Amino acid sequence: MYISRNFSTTPLNFIPKQFSQYHQQQIQSQRTQPFVPFSQLQNQRNHLESHLISTLNGCTSLTQIKQTHAHILRNGLEQCCYILTKLIRILTKMEFPMDYYAKLVFDQVQYPNPFLWTAFIRGYCLQGLVKESVSVYNCMRKEGTLPVSFTFSALFKACCTVLDVNLGRQIHAQTILIGGFGSDLYVNNSLIEMYVKLGFLECGRKVFDDLPERDLISWTKLIVAYGKIGNMESAGELFGQLPLRDMVAWTAMVTGYAQNAKPREALVFFERMQNEGVETDEVTLVGAISACAQLGAAKYANWIRGIAGNLGFNPSHCVVVGSALIDMYSKCGSVEDAYKVFEAMEERNVFSYSSMIAGFAMHGCANAALQLFYEMVKVGIKPNRVTFIAVLTACSHSGMVEQGRQIFASMEEEYGVSPGVDHYACMVDLLGRAGWLGEALNLAETMPVEPDGGVWGALLGACRTYGNPDIAQIAANHLFELEPDTIGNHILLSNIYASAGQWNDVSRVRKLMREKGLRKNPARSWLEAEKGVIHEFFAGDMTHPRSGDMKQVLEDLLNRLKAIGYQPNMNSVAYDMNDEDKRWILMAHSEKLALAFGLLSISTDSPIRIMKNIRICEDCHSFICGVSQITGRVIIVRDNLRFHHFHGGNCSCGNFW
């Protein structure tokens, strides 16, 4: 028996007929025909079937599958849907094209059951052949077979892979048309997932609202979806209505807040779930660790590390927790602790390596970053696009133009990662930071991918470092179009004009900002003093109880520094005013205030760790360099981008940032 089914690509519009009684009887009669007593046959069959199934499970090559298939045929089981379903699933898993062998197997079956049809449909779906899978579905309906829940779930997944919401809606209509599926939870959950993944969250919500019954999975799917689009209010609302909350639902809230840059809220939920006695696993921990990374404070880092340890999730055997900890320690200012975690890990994957490389890059350890990159390649871990962003950033933050170029060129050839817009942004940054503004501009204008704000922003930043208002204006024109409301771009451009003394242009940009109603994000610095208390300072802010002492400290430092040749850098002040006023403004920059407080309050044997919300200014950078020399202290400053380690009059960034 061989049926050549022709899967015509008809649209999904015919009215389904009821599952044919005739077909059901056919299948039954085939099974009850033999002369041996039914029970005995059943036993024999069961034994044979389970033997064949386990043989199939052990198949690792097409030859073995073909042998087993021959075995199936020899035993007259060519109509046994149960075994053939398994066979087709194995073929699919091994990524053989469906038309190559699976179709041959399938066409021998006269009356495939819904599971066999579905395995076949799913095979096409997983291989991205969605049209074909829909055709098979049509054919199945024409032959009078009713789908099962899993059939629709496979089809909805396929709609996601081809990003076709219209097809999804048609299949959605089918689920309603065919009795019994409109309220099927499994079908509806995958339906919600499809709408959510294709960006039609409201459609998913409507399906959810209309459901007569929901399970935890429906709720959690929507909570996660709201989190992913940054709508934590709706997520929280749903979470509040949940009749029963399990670990996964709680975790969805923790990671939702963490992913939306709301680390404090994430930790509030994490603590609440612990207080309510909900279990914690490594996924929950990862969300909490990521929240602690964003807080950037050693206090939280040690706290969460302790919790993870108590629960038995140690970097040595838990890769995800280890990778998250590497990232956290790097962001909390201790690349040493990050590396300790990395070393302790017995298993490392692309996340562990990428995080560690990014950690080194962040702290200006470019050589360590490159070395680790080559080690990773050597041990056979394939770098991905994020790895390359980290490696290229390491190069650009240390002026390693040649190494950067080399790696960029090798991305596609050697590692099969085609450079995306982010990688081009890294290259523009690399060239720009090295002072090759013309070449950077040329790359931005000729790159094969459409440049985004990151590319032009990198160029604008380089113009700031090298004082080039002309190229800055070009970059800014693009930026103002792509990101009209980003305050930082305007300030950067205005500062470039200010450094060049072009005060008319400064007021032009300032006027533009006023017209757009953009307000400056105030510069602030903070540091962690005794018992983890955080002290925060704004520029010119004299409200701290120890302001008097701080001012005294700063004046002392200024005099001692002047004696060894330090000169205040007036270019760092973007206002048109006299030098005396500029001097005062410089002295009251938030990072200097924080530094003064740190010197007063932090014991001399530990480093002073300062965080800052925006880029550190040139004058503060050289000031802190000098302070590290005359006081012998180690000072670590994290700006919005990276860490500066000041020690003995030098900075780890090599005055290059």
Added chain:
DNA sequence: CTAGGGTTAG
């Protein structure tokens, strides 16, 4: 056969 996960640029 269904729900939660870590790395990323100016």
